[in-house]
Amino acid sequence: MPDSRTLTDPAPYDALLLLSFGGPEGPEDVVPFLENVTRGRGIPKERLAEVGKHYFLFGGVSPINEQNRELLAALREDFSGHGLDLPVYWGNRNWAPYLVDTLREMASDGHRRIAVLATSAYAGYSGCRQYRENLADALATLAEEGLPELRVDKLRHFYNHPGFVQPMIDATLAALAELPTAVRDRAHLAFTTHSIPEAMAETSGAPQDPARGRPGGAYVAQHLDVARLIAAAVEEATGVADRPWELVYQSRSGAPHVPWLEPDICDHLESLHTAGVPAAVMVPIGFVSDHMEVKYDLDTEAVAKAAELGLPVARAATVGADARFAAAVRELLLERAAVERGLPVERRALGGLGPSHDVCAVACCPNPRAPRRAAAEI
Known part of the structure; x- marks a missing residue:
C-alpha cells in the first residue's frame, strides 16, 4: 500500500x-x-x-x-x-x-x-x-x-497527523526551555483549546456507540489524544517522567447559565498556584495559528493572571x-x-484514534440552533 x-x-x-x-x-x-x-x-x-x-x-x-x-x-x-x-x-x-x-x-x-x-x-x-x-x-x-x-x-x-503534531511537540519543548532552570523540570503542561457548550461537545463527531444511535464525544477525545502524544514526546525528550498535564479551555463566549467545557485556563492557573506548582507551559493545541484568541486569551489574559499569582508561565507557539x-x-x-480514484493508500495518523473519516455522516456534529440546515455532503 x-x-x-x-x-x-x-x-x-x-x-x-x-x-x-x-x-x-x-x-x-x-x-x-x-x-x-x-x-x-x-x-x-x-x-x-x-x-x-x-x-x-x-x-x-x-x-x-x-x-x-x-x-x-x-x-x-x-x-x-x-x-x-x-x-x-x-x-x-x-x-x-x-x-x-x-x-x-x-x-x-x-x-x-x-x-x-x-x-x-x-x-x-x-x-x-x-x-x-x-x-x-x-x-x-x-x-x-x-x-x-x-x-x-x-x-x-x-489533528493527529504527524505534520501537525510534531511542530507542537517542538514548540512545547521550546516553551519549556524559556522557563527558569530551577522550575523547568517541575512545570506542568496545560493543553488549551476553545471551550464549547457541553451539549455541543457531546454531539461532536461520528457515531461512536451504535447503541446510542447518535454522534458524540469526539471533540474532547481527539484533544486528549493529541495531549497524550505531546506529553509522551516531551517526557522522552526531557527525561522527566510523569510530568503532570491537563486539557483546559479558553475563550468561552456563551450565556452564564449554559454549561461549557471547563476548567478555564485562568482558573486552572490559579489552581496550580494554590497547589504549589512552580511553573506551567500553555500549549494551544486547539488552534492552528496565533490568532486573536491566542494573542488575547492566552498572551494577555492568562499571562496577566499568572503574573498576578507570581506563577512563571511560557506559551508554546502554534503550528502556523x-x-x-x-x-x-x-x-x-x-x-x-x-x-x-479508488486506490489503496496509507492514511498517516498518530495516537490511538486512527485517521479520521473522509466524508462526514449525515448526523455528524448537528447545528444546535438549526438542526435541519443544509450542509455540503463532503
Whole structure:
C-alpha cells in the first residue's frame, strides 16, 4: 500500500481552497466583522462594540488574515517544490476574501473539482459542520447565478497527523526551555483549546456507540489524544517522567447559565498556584495559528493572571505556516485524491484514534440552533 508521502497525482482535483474564519484588518472592520460572526442572534451593535475591545487593543486588526497569507505562501511553496501543479485559493467564513467570492473566482478560472482545507483540526459543529454549511450556502448562491456546478471535498481532520503534531511537540519543548532552570523540570503542561457548550461537545463527531444511535464525544477525545502524544514526546525528550498535564479551555463566549467545557485556563492557573506548582507551559493545541484568541486569551489574559499569582508561565507557539504542516496538507490532498480514484493508500495518523473519516455522516456534529440546515455532503 503506497505511503501518502510518495503520491504525486492530484486528480480528480484541480484546485485547493484554504478555508478559514477571517478577521478584521482595521478598527472600522471590527463591528461589521462581529455582525457577520453573530448574524441571526439579535445582538445589539453596542454589545458588539464591547465584545470588540479585544480587537481594539490590537489596533482593530486580527492576526488571522496575515497568518493565512503566510500559510497560503507556504502551501504554494511546498506544492511547487514537490512538482504539484495545483493552484491554491483562500476564502473566509466571516471576512474578506469571502468564501462565496473565492468560489466564484475559482469557477470563473475554470475549476470544477476542489479540495478544501478548513483551518480547524478537530471534529465539532463550529470547527467542521459550520464550514460545510457555509460551503452549501455558497454553492447554492453560485447555482442561482447560473455558474457552472462545482464539487467540493473537505479534507479529513488533521489533528493527529504527524505534520501537525510534531511542530507542537517542538514548540512545547521550546516553551519549556524559556522557563527558569530551577522550575523547568517541575512545570506542568496545560493543553488549551476553545471551550464549547457541553451539549455541543457531546454531539461532536461520528457515531461512536451504535447503541446510542447518535454522534458524540469526539471533540474532547481527539484533544486528549493529541495531549497524550505531546506529553509522551516531551517526557522522552526531557527525561522527566510523569510530568503532570491537563486539557483546559479558553475563550468561552456563551450565556452564564449554559454549561461549557471547563476548567478555564485562568482558573486552572490559579489552581496550580494554590497547589504549589512552580511553573506551567500553555500549549494551544486547539488552534492552528496565533490568532486573536491566542494573542488575547492566552498572551494577555492568562499571562496577566499568572503574573498576578507570581506563577512563571511560557506559551508554546502554534503550528502556523510550519513547513511540516504545509507538507501534511499536500499529503492529505494527495491521499484523498487517491481514495477518490479508488486506490489503496496509507492514511498517516498518530495516537490511538486512527485517521479520521473522509466524508462526514449525515448526523455528524448537528447545528444546535438549526438542526435541519443544509450542509455540503463532503
